[in-house]
Amino acid sequence: MHLLPTSSPPSLVRLLVSALISPSSSLLRPLQPPISLLSRRPLTASTLPMPDGDDSLLRKALADKLATIQAQANAVRQLKASGAPKSDIDAAVQSLNALKLDKASLETQFLQSATNNRDAFRQALVNTLERRLFYMPSFKIYRGVAGLYDYGPPGCAVKSNVLAFWRQHFVLEENMLEVDCPCVTPEIVLKASGHVEKFTDLMVKDEKTGTCYRADHLLKDYCKDKLEKDLTITAEKAAELKHVLALLDDLSAEKLGAKIKEYGITAPDTKNHLSDPYPFNLMFQTSIGPSGLSPGYMRPETAQGIFVNFKDLYYYNGNKLPFAAAQIGQAFRNEISPRQGLLRVREFTLAEIEHFVDPQDKSHPKFSEIASLEFLMFPREGQMCGQSAERLQIGEAVAKGIVNNETLGYFIGRVYLFLTRLGIDKERLRFRQHLANEMAHYAADCWDAEIECSYGWIECVGIADRSAYDLCAHSDKSGVALVAQEKYSEPREVEKLVIAPVKKELGLAFKGNQKMVTEALEVMDEKVALQMKADLESKGEVEFYICSLGKNVTVKKNMVSISKEKKKEHQRVFTPSVIEPSFGIGRIIYCLFEHAFYTRPSKAGDEQLNVFRFPPLVAPIKCTVFPLVQNQQYEEVAKFISKSLTAAGISHKIDITGTSIGKRYARTDELGVPFAVTVDSTSSVTIRERDSKDQIRVNVENVAAVVKEVTDGQSTWDDILKAYPLHSSGSVDEE
């Protein structure tokens, strides 16, 4: 099973369900052939083979139990039929009932402990998030729109903290060139990138109501449901369903349609028949200007804005490689049937880096800084053999060629640091390599940072070496060379292919078509040209296909000269490779919410209180200030502290309501505020840490400095505890 260690030993059921709900990554940039990759990669279906293991154990235990029950029931029947003494029959019935009880308990284990716990946890979390306005459905008073969410005040603060840290951790640290490009993008750009043609998902429609569904989601739900809930299916059927789940990403429209029919899958809401699957382009189309003559789209990603600016950015960078450009902005994808809250939405914030590098030198000067980091990685080989993710040192992974190159490895390491510093649990973060069938043919290597949450493993950051594909595509379409140069210190002698069409002979032979034939000869690639040269020398003529004419022509030896010549070159001109880490900010934030959320009993033990253990870096508000009781003197002190916190740049909230201090703590714990200052005298106050509930006593004048020290990360709470006296009566005030 490809499952990860968790803080507590995972139960069989947890392992099973975790595997079943494992979502996979996407390669949302439209891909060029191979054909199997022509549509957008589904986001949630696992592409991983799902090996047996603990699942089969559990299944076997249940199957054995069912068989024993069957045998016992037969025995009871036989006893009754043979007129056996009542005491024997009663004893047999009693055993039968005991067996049934065992079976029920296994089933409960199977279903409840996994599904219910997970659902109950998520329900509690989402209720809290929506009630405290972290985020909520957009346009709620008009019943909302699926896949659109608003961030309320604490959510906005968390998001802006995440983005500020992203800028600091990546843009500032690596001297990246940040740009900010429009969301509205002309069609030609997205034609060049391939989005217009291939940014699609397969969709089916309810034949009566017209409601749309993602075809792969329906098939996935069916398989998952059967595996999770139908205890009567045979081991063979279970293996088949798992196989379908593993292949989901690769199924063509025809195959997907055939499976839907075979399993009798109908529209989930109405049970009506479904149409055959067909591709639906996920971009929101618009037109630029009033004429309607200039089609455009809302960008589905921010990357294209960077690629089209490559020439200027390269110049801005002093014509030097490597360099990286970065962009944070909104992306729009008209998801067919969005679900899973913030994880799949129709408008979301992307933060993308395009690191341009010489394809002949993908070393990274700062690689040694991250080389010793060790974390969970899930290489392709391991996935294929049904192994689990393994703890690997990134330096070793690059040295062994598991990760294609140092620059890619460097970003994997930096992404790991970024996510864990935000508060993502190290044990629920893994880097999964794309399988060969997930990658575009041009990509050198791709890894997804996947975070485990109640929905399974979610791709939150894609880190791909896309080679020169994007810049080449825009060079071709725009006619502007998006290239870099390497100047040689000494001119180098190189052998160059020279193709010289003989226009006079071509004119005589092809008349009006001469231009087309000449052009086609001039742009032949080296392999084709050398083959033509050999054929012309051996046979005197050769058939040559001219795309613009749509037919073959016969080219003779006197019509073209092909040779290799030695030339002196002063520089090398090449298209840079691009290494692209792409961060879905909303997904990261949602996973952070899950990893930070916990409940603890109130002091009286009569209710569960919600807490978000956000690190100070992400916490929406760093500190609250409470006068212990409503009195003017304490309020004055609270206002003084508030002013000094403002001067120190610390976000805070002052609460002078007469509510009990315990209730006020509980309210801010639920917002994830790490520190609470309680004014209980005019000279010194207490500072309480959210998770330990420890309190220290600090002079009023020092409060802002202490809070700053610990929220800026200069000191830990443990350091602070050593430096200030503990306030022991604090717990009395807790709810």
Ligand code: AMP
């Ligand atoms: P992609 O370009 O498809 O690799 O997407 C880049 C990142 O955007 C992914 O790693 C996700 O974190 C995020 N993402 C993609 N689609 C969505 C969506 N519909 N809603 C929220 N985040 C998304």
